[in-house]
Amino acid sequence: MLATQRQERILAQIRETGAVRIGDLTRDLGVSDMTVRRDLLELAEQGLVRKVHGGAVAPHTTVHEPGFAAKSSREAGEKRAIAVAAARLIAPSSSVALSAGTTTHLLAAEIAASPALRPLTVVTNSLPVADCLHRTNDPRLETILTGGSRTPSDALVGPLAEASLAGLRVDQTFLGAHGLDPEVGLTTPNVDEAATNRALIDAAGRTVVLADHTKWHTTGLRVFATFADVDVLVTDAALPLDERDRVRDLVEQLVIA
Numbered sequence: 001m002l003a004t005q006r007q008e009r010i011l012a013q014i015r016e017t018g019a020v021r022i023g024d025l026t027r028d029l030g031v032s033d034m035t036v037r038r039d040l041l042e043l044a045e046q047g048l049v050r051k052v053h054g055g056a057v058a059p060h061t062t063v064h065e066p067g068f069a070a071k072s073s074r075e076a077g078e079k080r081a082i083a084v085a086a087a088r089l090i091a092p093s094s095s096v097a098l099s100a101g102t103t104t105h106l107l108a109a110e111i112a113a114s115p116a117l118r119p120l121t122v123v124t125n126s127l128p129v130a131d132c133l134h135r136t137n138d139p140r141l142e143t144i145l146t147g148g149s150r151t152p153s154d155a156l157v158g159p160l161a162e163a164s165l166a167g168l169r170v171d172q173t174f175l176g177a178h179g180l181d182p183e184v185g186l187t188t189p190n191v192d193e194a195a196t197n198r199a200l201i202d203a204a205g206r207t208v209v210l211a212d213h214t215k216w217h218t219t220g221l222r223v224f225a226t227f228a229d230v231d232v233l234v235t236d237a238a239l240p241l242d243e244r245d246r247v248r249d250l251v252e253q254l255v256i257a
Contacts, residue, residue, distance in 0.1 A: 001029065007039050014049060014058050019217055021055040021240070053182060054242060057217045078212040078236035081257035083107040086174055086210055086234050089255075092117050094171040097200050100126035100155030100193070101176025103210040108132040111141070123170055123203070125156040125196055149192065157192040165199040173204035175225075177211050179218030182246060185227065187220035194222035206231045213238040227251055 006029055013020050025036045040056045043049040049056040083106035090096060090111065098104045108129040111117055118140035124130050125146040133143040148161030175197060177186045186209065188194050201207050201224075209230050216239060227250035234255040239247075247254050 001031075003039060003042075006031065006035075007043055010039060010043065010056075011048060014056065019052075019055060019057040023054070025055075052217050053246060054240075055217075057219075075212045075214055075236075078238065078257070079103045080106055081236055082210050082212060082234050083110050085255050085257035086208060087111060087114060087117070089172065089208060089232065089234075090117055090120070091171075093119055095121040095123070095169075097123040097165075097168075097170045097173040097203060098126060098129050099124070099173070099175045099197055099200050100129070100151070100153055101210070103212070104174055104176045105129055105132065107174055107210065112136045115140075121170075123165070123168060125161050125165075125200070127154045127156065146196075148196065151190050151193055153190075153193075155190075155193050155196070157190065157196040161196045162199045165196070165203050168203045170204050172206045172208055173200045174208045174210060175200060177209060177215060178220040180209070180211055180215050180233075181217050181219050182227065182250060184219050185223045186225040186230070187218075187223050189220040189222070191222045194224035197224040201225055201229055208232040208234060210234050212236050213240075216243060 009029065010020055010025065022033060022036050026033050040049060040051055044051045079102060082103055086107050087110035098108060104126060105128045109132055112132055118138060121142045122133055123144045125148060130143050130145040133141055146156050146161040146164040148156030149158045151157055178188045180186055188197065207230055213236055230251045232253040232255060233247055233251050234257060236257050244254060
């Protein structure tokens, strides 16, 4: 197979899945590790891919933010497993913050269904999270909703949200992210949401990030944290083993759901 043919196949796979791994390409293309690395380097020099540890991803930065309903249907099983694992990190008589996101919404459902976690105080900038918790009608589950402007993902963001978080202190913040990259950090397509996420981190004694494997090596428009800000990452079993080893070097605790 000619180099141009290999590179076309590499680009086709990236267009389809968003990323490629060197180990998979050596097997699928029947070439050496060095040949694949050379192909990726040539594609990167042309601006057609972005090289990352162990492979390559699409070169663009995400600026589009899908709506809450659209995101809810993606990786639903993985997200639910992550939510169940995250709920085990919560102790009764504590305070937690939940950011907006479909995985944090599933965590809210786990909290709502678990009387053993109460009494509990939950601070959130997510309308779906607040609604889910409010429906329990349990006075032992206190929900504090920030103000702010509403995003397509039903988050409340902006100066009002940040002002309502200023001075608060919770035991843990459970945070979703549009994308995670070891070189770039945690990102979102929404600039205002990035600032509110930063305020949620600053309010917490411990930061727990909930992100399924598809978020790895995805980059949004705005960085709101680095891995130095993350204490725990909860992800699913589809995260490759070599990536897990890398995460363990970056955070205090890795939880595989």
